């Protein structure tokens with residue numbers, strides 16, 4: 537880790553600020569915009585984030601109606617008119633079901649994105665002068681009809697023409713069977729101990745009946761720390777969430793918390809800041825990017841939403857890096873670096889740094905443990921590190937020093953794809969354990 541204090545304010549900062557402006561917005565979608573569940577099993581939560589309670593699950597292929605988007609999560613309408621939230625990157629946005637649209641002219645080359653965020657997948661591009669069919673516009677983002685799908689462009693890149701067009705109604709081509717596809721599997725919970733079933737959420741509410749230990753009940757609803765449940769003999773009431781367990785079903789395991797997590801990966805250095813050097817003059821920035829990209833691919837394979845602070849050899853200042861984590865409401869921020877000692881070949885091993893013990897320690901421990909059980913390099917442990925990207929971070933954050941770049945022994949690992957893949961699979965293992973243990977904000 538060698539941070540140069542550069543005084544330039546490059547374009548990259550402007551880009552990071554744009555991310556900041558757009559990512560936290562709430563977007564109200566056009567009426568009857570729908571999505572299809574892409575994950576095998578998708579958790580439906582009470583709020584827009586994996587820390588919110590689970591209210592049900594839906595299967596792959598289920599179509600859901602989207603009400604609005606917030607922080608890359610979709611608020612959806614479920615069977616029985618229930619409202620819940622799903623991770624938007626685990627669903628495909630469907631046909632735009634609006635039948636009329638306004639048209640707009642593209643004023644500057646624009647990326648067409650899967651949802652309203654600069655971190656969303658780019659589906660295509662529009663050139664200046666192109667005409668787009670606008671379904672809905674709010675704030676910084678405009679929803680357009682694109683190849684029979686709803687997609688998004690930045691509002692600043694288009695200009696409305698004042699004309700309207702009629703769009704083909706995709707409902708005419710949808711099979712009848714899809715009408716019945718909107719089902720939510722009921723969640724069942726089992727009491728950990730003999731508990732009181734109460735008539736309302738709260739310890740002062742009247743007791744309906746007592747339930748013995750190991751009674752399984754069906755969850756009807758969930759409000760903060762209480763489950764509204766129905767017993768096998770038809771009684772309904774409320775149980776404190778901490779008195780029950782959600783039995784591990786095969787379906788529940790398929791929807792891992794990692795799949796719902798947003799992870800920001802921060803490849804150290806870049807561009808004019810090349811970082812530390814190997815004894816052969818190779819740059820740290822090259823291997824931080826390679827390793828972060830390997831980690832990103834492994835996390836995306838698990839369904840996680842991965843955001844990079846840089847994805848090419850470009851200079852990004854330190855200050856905007858943690859901002860990306862905050863604006864994207866990241867569940868974890870991981871900065872990747874390689875160490876350097878004063879003299880070549882005098883130090884070796886990897887270190888996992890945290891800054892705020894309360895916020896970062898569990899993440900640091902989970903990752904360090906995963907590395908420890910797999911990597912052949914010396915483990916220098918979990919340590920406090922006063923680094924800007926983790927110090928100025930509102931999200932759980934760690935800085936990894938994955939070996940000494942000026943140790944020839946370590947560099948043989950650092951520069952090998954085998955080691956980079958090992959680190960990537962260890963990050964998947966470490967984060968899986970971290971989220972499984974309930975560590976999220």
Ligand SMILES: [Zn+2]
Pocket residue numbers: 537538539804805811812820873874
């Ligand atoms: Zn570094």
